[in-house]
Amino acid sequence: MTARRLSGKPVADEIRAKTAHMVENLNRDGFKAKVAVLLATKNEATAWYVRSIERAAAQQGVECQVLQMPEAGQDQLVAAITALNEDKSVHGIILQTPLPEGVDTAALVQLIDPAKDIDGANPLSLGRLSVGQPAFAPATARSVVEILEHYRIPIAGQHVAVVGRSAVVGKPLAQLLLQRDATVSICHSRTAQLADFTRPAAITVMAVGRANLLTSQEVADSSVVIDVGTNVDEAGQLVGDVHAASVQPKVRALSPVPGGVGTVTTALLIWHTVQAAAKVCESIMWRGEPMTTCR
Amino acid sequence: MTARRLSGKPVADEIRAKTAHMVENLNRDGFKAKVAVLLATKNEATAWYVRSIERAAAQQGVECQVLQMPEAGQDQLVAAITALNEDKSVHGIILQTPLPEGVDTAALVQLIDPAKDIDGANPLSLGRLSVGQPAFAPATARSVVEILEHYRIPIAGQHVAVVGRSAVVGKPLAQLLLQRDATVSICHSRTAQLADFTRPAAITVMAVGRANLLTSQEVADSSVVIDVGTNVDEAGQLVGDVHAASVQPKVRALSPVPGGVGTVTTALLIWHTVQAAAKVCESIMWRGEPMTTCR
Numbered sequence: 058m059t060a061r062r063l064s065g066k067p068v069a070d071e072i073r074a075k076t077a078h079m080v081e082n083l084n085r086d087g088f089k090a091k092v093a094v095l096l097a098t099k100n101e102a103t104a105w106y107v108r109s110i111e112r113a114a115a116q117q118g119v120e121c122q123v124l125q126m127p128e129a130g131q132d133q134l135v136a137a138i139t140a141l142n143e144d145k146s147v148h149g150i151i152l153q154t155p156l157p158e159g160v161d162t163a164a165l166v167q168l169i170d171p172a173k174d175i176d177g178a179n180p181l182s183l184g185r186l187s188v189g190q191p192a193f194a195p196a197t198a199r200s201v202v203e204i205l206e207h208y209r210i211p212i213a214g215q216h217v218a219v220v221g222r223s224a225v226v227g228k229p230l231a232q233l234l235l236q237r238d239a240t241v242s243i244c245h246s247r248t249a250q251l252a253d254f255t256r257p258a259a260i261t262v263m264a265v266g267r268a269n270l271l272t273s274q275e276v277a278d279s280s281v282v283i284d285v286g287t288n289v290d291e292a293g294q295l296v297g298d299v300h301a302a303s304v305q306p307k308v309r310a311l312s313p314v315p316g317g318v319g320t321v322t323t324a325l326l327i328w329h330t331v332q333a334a335a336k337v338c339e340s341i342m343w344r345g346e347p348m349t350t351c352r
Numbered sequence: 353m354t355a356r357r358l359s360g361k362p363v364a365d366e367i368r369a370k371t372a373h374m375v376e377n378l379n380r381d382g383f384k385a386k387v388a389v390l391l392a393t394k395n396e397a398t399a400w401y402v403r404s405i406e407r408a409a410a411q412q413g414v415e416c417q418v419l420q421m422p423e424a425g426q427d428q429l430v431a432a433i434t435a436l437n438e439d440k441s442v443h444g445i446i447l448q449t450p451l452p453e454g455v456d457t458a459a460l461v462q463l464i465d466p467a468k469d470i471d472g473a474n475p476l477s478l479g480r481l482s483v484g485q486p487a488f489a490p491a492t493a494r495s496v497v498e499i500l501e502h503y504r505i506p507i508a509g510q511h512v513a514v515v516g517r518s519a520v521v522g523k524p525l526a527q528l529l530l531q532r533d534a535t536v537s538i539c540h541s542r543t544a545q546l547a548d549f550t551r552p553a554a555i556t557v558m559a560v561g562r563a564n565l566l567t568s569q570e571v572a573d574s575s576v577v578i579d580v581g582t583n584v585d586e587a588g589q590l591v592g593d594v595h596a597a598s599v600q601p602k603v604r605a606l607s608p609v610p611g612g613v614g615t616v617t618t619a620l621l622i623w624h625t626v627q628a629a630a631k632v633c634e635s636i637m638w639r640g641e642p643m644t645t646c647r
Binding site: 163167179180181182183184185187188189190213214216222224228231232235238240241242243244245247248249253254257 | 458476477483484508509533538548552
């Protein structure tokens with residue numbers, strides 16, 4: 058026996074289809090969705106990632122404006138975010154990390170208008186999510202839920218072990234799962250016996266960033282395992298937090314790395330942008346104003 | 353054998369002593385801490401609670417201004433919160449619930465300046481807490497941690513079952529415990545088998561508001577149990593979420609109801625107010641301005 062492969066491709070395809078449908082509606086109303094990416098690093102891996110966002114936007118007829126600001130200081134970044142908040146033609150803002158040294162990231166993300174915070178970077182978004190108010194979750198956290206829901210894996214009433222407590226994955230994911238009535242155990246590097254949580258769990262999500270941490274020892278036959286890790290091993294290969302060779306033959310289902318969660322995140326960023334745009338569009342129509350007021 | 357009684361009184365006493373010391377320092381600098389309570393209900397139980405805050409403030413030499421606004425509407429409450437945010441003599445703001453029917457509580461709490469949000473009502477406070485930025489937690493959630501720390505009950509590396517996922521207790525408490533390196537399981541009404549989590553847990557916190565829910569069946573001999581519940585039973589008595597008669601003879605330690613968590617919260621609200629005032633005081637001194645600039 059081998060685990061069912063929870064590929065990200067059909068999940069992303071489904072999101073792209075929803076997005077396309079909504080873009081069509083928006084265009085019919087003379088409305089164009091737009092995402093802005095603040096890029097303040099010359100890091101090549103980051104530039105590659107931002108190009109993948111640009112490509113995804115272009116494919117869906119969504120505008121993508123990349124603001125190249127390498128070595129920008131705090132004041133310039135504050136000004137840039139403030140301008141994007143005020144720019145009615147921009148519906149989504151991504152403040153791409155890493156930021157230049159010496160920049161106060163916490164102060165910057167808190168400036169992002171929650172209505173445009175399509176990657177859930179502002180702690181207000183996380184707080185709103187936690188108390189059940191409308192907010193965008195970080196795309197990676199949200200991708201995990203999209204995969205589970207696409208493959209009809211029950212969440213309500215299930216025990217989910219979330220391994221990792223980062224602000225971008227573990228913590229917002231725990232909130233998304235609680236919203237869906239899961240019982241959530243949040244584990245991390247200080248958890249004494251990981252297996253005490255992952256073995257009884259119906260679903261285990263690995264999001265710690267340690268290559269091959271989860272082995273067949275820590276999972277049950279009935280486990281569904283979602284791998285959020287993206288690590289580069291000694292051979293230069295992209296590997297997850299799950300030791301796939303040992304886990305795959307044992308468990309019920311496993312999302313691969315690459316080809317799993319990572320495949321979904323970019324599609325979600327564009328989907329969030331289009332959702333944010335639709336909300337603006339709705340409120341303009343509600344007020345009976347012409348669409349041109351938003352440009 | 354019977355459980356060690358984790359009384360709230362010495363915990364509150366310790367907090368009051370810290371508060372008194374800080375008030376003394378503030379007064380020496382010609383500075384007076386002040387908390388404002390917005391009271392928009394005529395509910396007698398609520399009025400009683402607010403009087404207990406007034407008394408606690410008075411005992412510590414902290415000003416307490418209660419704004420009686422029964423039946424106030426949204427606009428009046430928005431105006432009141434905005435004025436308190438701007439009032440430099442006010443360091444802590446409590447928007448007391450329940451609010452009049454028809455009022456949008458979510459919109460109101462989001463207005464409270466996080467620096468004055470001493471009961472952690474603004475979701476931004478919860479978000480900031482979650483990502484490890486300075487913020488006040490709701491006093492009840494914080495009380496649980498104060499009790500554990502006062503009685504030197506280890507948290508780091510321990511499994512804590514938090515039963516309840518409210519925005520005022522369960523969710524912020526989970527964040528406070530994660531900060532302290534606990535492995536946290538968040539359980540609730542949809543958790544299939546509560547005992548699966550509470551029996552193996554080193555610490556169980558009950559915060560669901562269901563009288564006598566936790567019995568000896570769901571705990572181990574080694575359990576430490578904190579009872580946040582305040583329910584009124586058929587005989588009109590205040591009882592917790594823990595069936596104390598069956599749990600007390602079995603477990604290692606138990607916080608009583610009444611006399612446990614509830615005893616600590618008011619002291620914490622005043623402590624938070626004084627902390628907020630001290631921060632303002634510090635920044636004034638830092639800028640080299642006279643203390644009178646803050647009145």
